[in-house]
Amino acid sequence: MPSWWRDSSLALPALSGLLLAAGLILEWTGLEVPALVAFALGLAAGGWTFVPGALRRLFTARGRARLGVGLLMTIAAVGAVLLGHVGEAAALAFLFSLAEALEDRAMDRAREGLRALLSLVPETARVSRTSGTVDLPVAELRELDLLVVGAGERVATDGIVAEGRSSVDASAVTGESIPVEVGPGDPVPAGAVNGSGSLLVEATADGRDNSLTQIVALVEQAHARKGERARLADRIARPLVPAVLVAAALVVLFGFLVGDPSTWIERALVVLVAASPCAMAIAVPVTVISAIGSASKLGVVIKSGATCEQFGTIRTVAFDKTGTLTQGRPQVTEVRTVAGTARDGVLAWAAAVEATSTHPLAAAITAAVADVPVSSDVSENAGHGVTGRVEGRLIRVGSPRWLDPAGLRTDADELAEAGMTVVVVEADGKVAGLIGVRDELRPEAAETVRLLHDQGIGAVMLTGDDVRTARALAREAGIDDVRAEQLPTDKAAAITELTTAGPTAMVGDGINDAPALATATVGIAMGATGSAAAVESADIAFTGHDLRLIPAALAHARRGRRIMTANIALALAIIVVLFPLALFGVLGLAGVVLVHEIAEVAVIVNGVRAARPTRSTPQTVVSRSSAIASPA
Numbered sequence: 159m160p161s162w163w164r165d166s167s168l169a170l171p172a173l174s175g176l177l178l179a180a181g182l183i184l185e186w187t188g189l190e191v192p193a194l195v196a197f198a199l200g201l202a203a204g205g206w207t208f209v210p211g212a213l214r215r216l217f218t219a220r221g222r223a224r225l226g227v228g229l230l231m232t233i234a235a236v237g238a239v240l241l242g243h244v245g246e247a248a249a250l251a252f253l254f255s256l257a258e259a260l261e262d263r264a265m266d267r268a269r270e271g272l273r274a275l276l277s278l279v280p281e282t283a284r285v286s287r288t289s290g291t292v293d294l295p296v297a298e299l300r301e302l303d304l305l306v307v308g309a310g311e312r313v314a315t316d317g318i319v320a321e322g323r324s325s326v327d328a329s330a331v332t333g334e335s336i337p338v339e340v341g342p343g344d345p346v347p348a349g350a351v352n353g354s355g356s357l358l359v360e361a362t363a364d365g366r367d368n369s370l371t372q373i374v375a376l377v378e379q380a381h382a383r384k385g386e387r388a389r390l391a392d393r394i395a396r397p398l399v400p401a402v403l404v405a406a407a408l409v410v411l412f413g414f415l416v417g418d419p420s421t422w423i424e425r426a427l428v429v430l431v432a433a434s435p436c437a438m439a440i441a442v443p444v445t446v447i448s449a450i451g452s453a454s455k456l457g458v459v460i461k462s463g464a465t466c467e468q469f470g471t472i473r474t475v476a477f478d479k480t481g482t483l484t485q486g487r488p489q490v491t492e493v494r495t496v497a498g499t500a501r502d503g504v505l506a507w508a509a510a511v512e513a514t515s516t517h518p519l520a521a522a523i524t525a526a527v528a529d530v531p532v533s534s535d536v537s538e539n540a541g542h543g544v545t546g547r548v549e550g551r552l553i554r555v556g557s558p559r560w561l562d563p564a565g566l567r568t569d570a571d572e573l574a575e576a577g578m579t580v581v582v583v584e585a586d587g588k589v590a591g592l593i594g595v596r597d598e599l600r601p602e603a604a605e606t607v608r609l610l611h612d613q614g615i616g617a618v619m620l621t622g623d624d625v626r627t628a629r630a631l632a633r634e635a636g637i638d639d640v641r642a643e644q645l646p647t648d649k650a651a652a653i654t655e656l657t658t659a660g661p662t663a664m665v666g667d668g669i670n671d672a673p674a675l676a677t678a679t680v681g682i683a684m685g686a687t688g689s690a691a692a693v694e695s696a697d698i699a700f701t702g703h704d705l706r707l708i709p710a711a712l713a714h715a716r717r718g719r720r721i722m723t724a725n726i727a728l729a730l731a732i733i734v735v736l737f738p739l740a741l742f743g744v745l746g747l748a749g750v751v752l753v754h755e756i757a758e759v760a761v762i763v764n765g766v767r768a769a770r771p772t773r774s775t776p777q778t779v780v781s782r783s784s785a786i787a788s789p790a
Contacts, residue, residue, distance in 0.1 A: 171256040174204030178248045185245065197244040204251030205235060207259065228254070229399055237430035246431075279348055283314035283365075286358065299365030307357040313350045315368040317359035318343060323542065324355030325517060337517060339542070339557060353517065354538055398733075402433040409741065425743060432740035432750045433733050442467075445725055445765035449718035452768065458700055458711045465697040469680050470719030471661040472712060475610055476653060476674070478666035479621035479628060482684050483635055483705070484597040488519060490526040491578060491598065494569040495591035504591035506531050507553045508583045511546035519581060520544075522595050523555075543582075554584040564589045577630030596627075599634055602705050607636040609709035618656065620649045620664075620674065649674035665708065666696075682708065718768040725761040732757040 177200030184193035212228035231254045238247035282293045286304040296314045299305075304320060307313055313326075325337040328350035337353060340346055346359060348368040406426040413422020446467070450460045460466050477483050493501045505526055510533035512520035524530060533553070536546035543556020554561060561582035563570040569592055570580045578594035607617045618639040619632045628642035641652055649664075650673035656662040657679055664671070664678035675681030675696045683696035684703060700707050736753055739745040745753070 167259050170203045170207050171252065171259045174200045174248070174252040174255055176200075177203060178245075178252050181245060181248065194244055197248040200248040201235065201239070201244060201251050204248065204255040205232070207255040208232070208251075209235075233399075233403070233430055234433070237427040241424070241427050241431070243431075279365075279368075280312050280314055284308075296365040299361055301361055301364055303361045305359040305361060307352045307359055309352060309354050309356060311352050313346050313348055313352065313359060315348045315361050315365050316345070316363040317361045318345050319357055320360045321358035322356050323539075324357055325353035327351040327353065337519075339559070354515075398433070402430065405433075405737075405741070406430050425740070428740045428745075428750060429737065432736035432745075442722055442726070445718060445722040445768045448766050448768040449714065449721075452770065453711060453714055458698060458707060458714075460698050465680055466715065466718060467722065468661065469663070469698065469712065469715035470717075472615060472663045472680060472715075473660035474616040474618060474656055474662045475708065475712075476618040476620050476656060476662060476664045476678070477637070478649075478664075478671050478674075479619055479623055479631060480597060481667045482665055483603050483619065484599055484631065486597060488522040488579070488595050488597050490522055490593055491596045492573060492576075492594035493591060494566055494573070494594075496565060496589060499585075499590045501591070502527075504583050505593065507548050507551070507585060507590065508555045508581065508593060510548040511536055511544045511553050511555055515544055519579065519595050523581070523593060551585050552587070556582060558582055561589070563592060566592050574626055575630065577627040579627075599631055600703070600705055603635045606705035606708060609706065610712075611636075613709060613712065615709075615712065618652075620644050620652055646671075646673050650677045653677045663708075663712075721764060721768045725764055728757065728761055728764070 177196050181193045181196035181200060184196055208228045209232050212232050216229070231250060235247040235250050238244070238250070279296055281296060283296055283299055284291050284306040285294050285299070286306055291306055299315050305314055305317060309324075319340050319342050321342060323339070323341045326340050326346050327337040328347055340357070345362070346357070348363070348371075406429050409426040409429060410419070410423055413419040413426075416422070449466055453460055460469065480486060490505070493504055495501055495504050505523065506529075509524045509527040510531040512523050513530055513533065514536060515538060531548050533546040533548045536544060538544050539556070539560070542560035543554060545552070545554045547553065558570055558580055561584050563580075563582055566582075566589055570582070573580050573592060573594040576594070576596075578596040581593040581595060583590050583593060610617055616639070617635075617637045618641065619628060619635070619637045620641050621628045622644055623642060625640075625642040628640050632638070632640040641648075644652065649671065653662060653664055653674045654677055657677070661679040663680045663682055664674045665682045665684055666675055667684045675683065680698060681696035683699045684705075698711070700711075732753060736745065736750055740750055
């Protein structure tokens with residue numbers, strides 16, 4: 159996105175505002191003609207941003223009229239000019255063009271960067287052929303091609319392992335927090351990172367049509383659907399515009415019937431100005447800008463006015479698990495040993511042979527030991543575990559599928575039910591103990607869910623992890639609705655189902671969350687360290703990681719929506735009152751303009767109230783998030 163001062167879409171609104179200000183100054187100094195010229199140029203600059211579009215939208219491709227605020231603002235401006243009040247028309251054009259430009263800029267930011275998802279796919283892939291191995295562009299890969307995937311390389315397209323064993327890190331795509339062991343017959347997604355072993359993968363999708371390209375398509379489709387939703391002001395204006403036009407036409411017709419067309423034509427134009435949504439044009443933007451600016455102090459970046467409106471309606475919040483509800487850092491949480499074996503000894507043996515491994519579980523185990531013993535003859539059995547010698551003992555460390563827990567089988571099941579990944583440690587051919595590794599919940603997760611429930615908002619967990627791990631962590635967080643083993647498309651489908659029951663927010667931080675974030679009523683990306691795809695697909699980005707920002711921000715948005723609704727009600731009330739007064743000639747143009755100006759001041763003052771934090775905002779969250787969001 160270009161900087162504010164370089165954004166061409168803001169050039170005409172800015173020019174319109176400068177010319178309006180110049181016209182007011184010239185008028186105040188008594189230079190009427192130069193002031194009129196400045197007003198006319200300001201009207202032209204502001205009107206050019208919405209008048210052509212309003213006229214084009216009068217008839218869609220299907221021939222049906224589409225009426226909105228833009229058309230009503232156009233008619234009101236034309237009416238003011240015909241009555242000789244060019245300054246009022248210029249002010250109206252400036253305010254509306256600025257609001258439209260800011261909204262368009264926010265929508266452009268929401269769409270930016272989606273194609274960065276495809277950077278997870280390498281540009282070329284090694285393909286096994288009868289004549290040997292050849293390098294091909296990923297776009298030329300076809301189903302049933304055999305891909306050679308070396309240690310540390312990314313999988314170029316979706317496939318099934320044909321030969322080899324390894325651990326595959328698919329967290330960026332599936333959300334699985336811990337690398338998964340794969341062997342012949344196991345599926346691997348595009349973008350997954352291979353571990354230490356070599357794999358021969360049979361492609362199940364073309365290079366141009368895999369799970370990652372589908373994620374991009376889902377996100378773009380969801381944004382397109384959102385872009386078609388009318389804003390609150392447009393929904394109100396739809397019945398208002400035809401009613402005003404019909405009323406003005408009837409007034410003119412009445413003038414011809416009674417034989418005094420000039421009087422009633424002028425009165426019809428006054429009716430048009432009286433019904434112009436000047437206050438409404440300001441009511442929503444002022445409130446939105448105030449609410450968005452205040453939210454930024456909480457570390458909450460709201461990308462558009464439409465999002466600000468929708469955020470206050472949320473009834474359900476769906477959470478991704480890994481890196482959102484959890485800390486995203488696997489840790490040793492429990493150690494079980496056989497009789498006569500010390501806990502520290504089991505950890506030390508495991509840490510010694512895992513010291514040189516790059517596996518995330520190895521990092522968690524070594525981090526749990528202060529003084530790691532020296533190991534020798536270490537060898538890694540890809541997809542199974544590690545073997546080595548420590549203090550004269552032959553130590554093997556691996557999963558229960560490779561090393562039988564034997565007498566600790568019940569303990570292994572208990573650890574798994576508690577949401578842990580189980581690692582078996584064997585010494586000299588006998589099981590010595592079990593190590594439970596788990597990605598722990600954030601300390602504020604349970605409090606966050608409770609605060610949401612206090613506001614009458616439901617909570618749902620969506621995760622790519624296995625069912626036992628997800629349910630165990632959900633119980634601790636206080637979440638009853640758990641949907642585990644979800645692929646990106648599954649998450650998007652779940653959000654679609656939830657949104658049919660009521661407005662739903664999705665909170666996530668990974669690439670696999672992008673379709674769900676885009677599909678939700680409001681998508682929330684957690685933390686500045688979240689993936690670029692998640693941040694760009696979301697409607698709201700949190701600069702911090704404190705989950706209590708979510709209920710605090712929701713309370714703030716609800717208050718802003720209440721203020722916004724009050725402003726719109728006031729703007730509509732002004733129209734309802736002025737319409738009959740203008741129709742029957744009680745008020746002339748000067749009186750109508752004066753009332754409009756008073757109403758505009760009132761909605762501005764009320765809208766600025768949205769900048770104040772809500773009483774329910776925890777001070778600890780405010781201070782912590784402000785510190786995160788403020789520049790050093």
